[in-house]
Amino acid sequence: MRRNGFLLVMMLTLAACSGRPGPELLAPMPAHRVEGARSVTVHVVTTRADAPDMPFAFGRGRAGAPQYAEFDISIPPGHQPGQIEWPEQTADPAKSFVTVGQRRMGGQELARGVAGEHVGLYVHGYNTSFQEALYRLAQLSADAHLAGTPVLFSWPSEAHVAAYMADRDGADYSRSALANLLQQLTAGAKPGDTVSVLAHSMGARLMMEALRELNMTGRGAVIDRLDIILAALDIDVDLFHEQLAALRPMKRPITVLVSSDDRALKVSSRLAAGRPRLGLADVHDPEIQQGAQQAGITIVDITALPKGDSAHSRYVGLISAGGLAAEGNPFRLVRQAGAFVFNQVGATFGGIGSVLED
Numbered sequence: 248m249r250r251n252g253f254l255l256v257m258m259l260t261l262a263a264c265s266g267r268p269g270p271e272l273l274a275p276m277p278a279h280r281v282e283g284a285r286s287v288t289v290h291v292v293t294t295r296a297d298a299p300d301m302p303f304a305f306g307r308g309r310a311g312a313p314q315y316a317e318f319d320i321s322i323p324p325g326h327q328p329g330q331i332e333w334p335e336q337t338a339d340p341a342k343s344f345v346t347v348g349q350r351r352m353g354g355q356e357l358a359r360g361v362a363g364e365h366v367g368l369y370v371h372g373y374n375t376s377f378q379e380a381l382y383r384l385a386q387l388s389a390d391a392h393l394a395g396t397p398v399l400f401s402w403p404s405e406a407h408v409a410a411y412m413a414d415r416d417g418a419d420y421s422r423s424a425l426a427n428l429l430q431q432l433t434a435g436a437k438p439g440d441t442v443s444v445l446a447h448s449m450g451a452r453l454m455m456e457a458l459r460e461l462n463m464t465g466r467g468a469v470i471d472r473l474d475i476i477l478a479a480l481d482i483d484v485d486l487f488h489e490q491l492a493a494l495r496p497m498k499r500p501i502t503v504l505v506s507s508d509d510r511a512l513k514v515s516s517r518l519a520a521g522r523p524r525l526g527l528a529d530v531h532d533p534e535i536q537q538g539a540q541q542a543g544i545t546i547v548d549i550t551a552l553p554k555g556d557s558a559h560s561r562y563v564g565l566i567s568a569g570g571l572a573a574e575g576n577p578f579r580l581v582r583q584a585g586a587f588v589f590n591q592v593g594a595t596f597g598g599i600g601s602v603l604e605d
Contacts, residue, residue: 283324372448
């Protein structure tokens with residue numbers, strides 16, 4: 248009972264956010280020009296069902312087939328990088344993020360809309376509503392000055408801190424839809440171009456499952472055209488190794504961002520009978536260093552960077568400072584697999600361990 252009580256206190260602490268944004272803010276408001284405001288168009292593919300009584304939004308239910316849409320989000324002139332200025336009582340484009348346009352579309356229309364563009368795909372994590380994921384991608388796109396088209400893949404999270412297992416089921420439910428989307432996006436990319444992917448937390452686990460499905464169904468060539476970043480990866484270390492073993496050698500090493508002080512992943516580990524999450528990996532451990540090189544992945548410790556609202560979302564500050572360049576993976580200068588440490592946002596990073604020495 249003491250252990251369960253501790254977990255409950257920890258989860259409630261992590262969830263200590265009152266007044267989370269509701270789906271009503273996705274209703275497009277009449278557009279009027281605000282000097283200095285910017286607009287970001289986000290394409291959406293989701294396995295969520297429509298929100299009840301809100302045809303302009305998606306809820307926590309599971310759709311029988313993927314749904315497609317695009318949203319135009321206005322960013323206020325006084326926007327602070329890394330932040331989402333949520334509407335307080337009424338949406339005001341001079342002060343907050345505002346939805347100014349939305350429309351549904353079919354899968355082929357979305358594919359035509361992003362064909363030939365550099366695509367940045369975002370897969371959100373656990374305990375995340377559709378509107379939170381949408382506005383987060385709009386914020387990341389605006390702050391990192393992405394040259395290309397932001398695409399959100401949103402799976403049916405319950406958006407509730409106590410629904411961890413339901414969220415994991417919702418992510419697993421969506422693996423085939425994500426695999427098919429990755430095939431669709433790479434097919435529409437220019438020859439030699441890549442599709443950049445940023446997957447967070449439980450969304451990173453979903454991403455690995457989608458990669459495994461692509462490989463097992465004879466679509467390994469799709470993986471060769473992906474540039475993947477997994478942030479705060481909420482996955483059992485042994486399971487990750489098993490998933491990697493099911494893939495052919497990656498053309499571009501997967502980049503894994505880890506933080507040793509991620510409280511959300513520590514709770515996840517406790518819920519999994521103490522089995523460690525990869526997002527908590529200690530890059531100073533020689534076994535981690537050797538394992539990263541042997542597995543052909545790049546592990547980057549970003550614990551020293553400012554954590555903002557939470558260590559679990561530390562990646563937001565990194566990418567908002569320009570980490571996701573137009574060319575894709577922010578760690579492109581790392582030409583080899585291994586373990587690295589970031590010192591401060593936008594600054595240098597160094598290799599850890601003798602396995603990285605020439």
